[in-house]
Amino acid sequence: MESIIILLVIAVIAIIAIINYIKKMKSGSSCCCEGSEIIKKVKIKDKNKKNYPYKKVIKIGGMSCTKCAQIIENNFNKIEGIYARIDFDNEEAVILSKKELEGKVLEDVIKESGYRYYIK
CATH class of the missing domain: 3.30.70.100 (Alpha-Beta Plaits)
Structure with missing residues (x-):
C-alpha cells in the first residue's frame, strides 16, 4: 500500500513538472530575459x-x-x-x-x- 502512495506522489510531481515546462516553452520565457522587461537600445553617436x-x-x-x-x-x-x-x-x-x-x-x-x- 505504501508503495502505491509513493508512486502516486511521484507521478503527480512529474505531471506538474511537465505542465510547467510546457507553459514555459509556449510563453517563450525559457531564457535569461524572462518576463516583459524592456531592454533599451544603446544609441550610437556616429552611425556612418x-x-x-x-x-x-x-x-x-x-x-x-x-x-x-x-x-x-x-x-x-x-x-x-x-x-x-x-x-x-x-x-x-x-x-x-x-x-x-x-x-x-x-x-x-x-x-x-x-x-x-x-x-x-
Missing part, C-alpha cells in the same frame, strides 16, 4: 559606417532570443569607437571599429554578457 575602417565578423553561441542579442549588442556599443550589429538568426556579430581591436576585447565583451565566442 564609412568612419569605421575595421570590421570583424564573429560567431556567438548560446543566444536563445532577440533580447539576448540586444544585450550583447548594447555591451559592444557602449564602447567608444565601436558600432556593432548582432544577427540573432545567424548567431553572428558584425563589429565595426575605428581602431584595430584585439580578439581578447571581443571575447571579453561576449563572455561578460554571458555567451560563447567563436572566431569565424
